[in-house]
Amino acid sequence: MAQELQKEIPVFQPPNLWVADEPQLRDHWATLKSIGVSSQVVLWRFYVASLVAKICLEQKSLPEHLEKAYKRFLVRWGLYAEFPTAWQAAKLLKLTVGFGDFLKTEFPIKIPLATTEIDYVIFSANDWLETNRADLWICLDSLDEVGLNGHSRHDETEDLLSNMMRAVGELIRLKRIRFKLFFRTDIYNSLTYVNKDHFSAVKLELRWSKEDLAILLAHRLQNLHSGHNGPLTYPVALDWINQVFDWPNQGLLKSFDDFYSLVQDGNEDVLPRDMINFCIAAQKCQTNFDIQGINKPLAGRLISAPAIREAFVQTSASKLQDFLQVFQNFRETYDQLKGSQSAVFNRSDLSAALGKTDPLDANLVISDLVRVGALAIKDKKSVNQSDNFEIPFLYALALQIGDTNERI
DSSP, X not given: OTTTTGGGOGGGSTTOEEEEEOOOXXXXXXXXXXXXXXXXXXXXXXXXXXXXXXXXXXXXXXOHHHHHHHHHHHHHTTSSOSSOOHHHHHHTOOOOTTHHHHHHHSSSOOSOOOTHHHHHHHHHHHHHHHHTTOOEEEEEOOGGGOOSSSSOOHHHHHHHHHHHHHHXXXXXXXXXXXXXXXXXXXXXXXXXXXXXXXXXXXOOOOOOOHHHHHHHHHHHHGGGOTTOOSOOOHHHHHHHHHHHBOOOSSTTOSSHHHHHHHTOOTTSOOOHHHHHHHHHHHHHHHHHHHHHTOXXXXXXXXXXXXXXXXXXXXXXXXXXXXXXXXXXXXXXXXHHHTTOSOSEEOHHHHHHHTTOOSHHHHHHHHHHHHHTTSSEESSSSOTTTOOOEEOOHHHHHHTTOTTHHHHO
């Protein structure tokens, strides 16, 4: 959204600079390990320095001595090569003019790498930005997917992101280097780092209401309503959605309200990703039905009831897969739940279904599942006092728990 609306966001306007990225750290980590550096805080400073050097080199006003220093840095630290590296391809670095001399003189490396070179890039850029009265905003997303060597376990990701926040805690003392970091709430809450409370004043938690999500979908339907000139309100959005979907006249999936209720997680949240995945799956299902000449929608709708039901099943499978990719330590736990007779449990039955005989182990797993929205508390008590839990419908459907298929 920031990329789409950057021209409308004041803090991104000139002379300010900004860069958006999804961290990929494998090459950076391999370089540091090769010189005996194992600090993840240094890793994040190295990564930030690479972004800073890239964005500064794209500015025509960058002084010549800094231009030379940043090009030398990228070459010496393996981020720019004669044959494009993965980092070059990912960052779309198109600055080929002037790198040739550094490739000849700085590679192969004759003087050992030193981490002071990393700090020089960051601090010199901050000084240059200060002379221009400009801020550099570094915007990082997809932080729940970061890893050192491919995909990391959940606890490894927590350690890595905690170290990122330690590095950020040091760098925000610089006047002109700013950060916008996009976390999933459950992941941020699990991080541990010094002075975490100091960030509470600059933390903004985003939640999507049912009305907001309906309007989100309506924006994607706007090309079907070229004559509409007014604002996209919830009633307008709901009308457009109902013109598309031929909601099933059976089970619990009879309206957009029902759909919203069924895709809520244990914390009563609905993610835009789940909503979009459902719409994409429904369109594909209906296209297949149209090719076969079956399951045509009624009353001029675009998506039939069978396509809606099939898309919902596919969305539940995607939801579970996404969850287990991030929280791999819960995979075995969820395997224990498959095929349960009911999605509702008391504490002792849930402990048994999770395969946990030790009460302490069971309570820890239950607390974790509640925290990430994979388990709902139904009696409105605290997690440690509750004796009434339920697997959210979207997860229960994917795990084939109870009579979920009959409900849609």
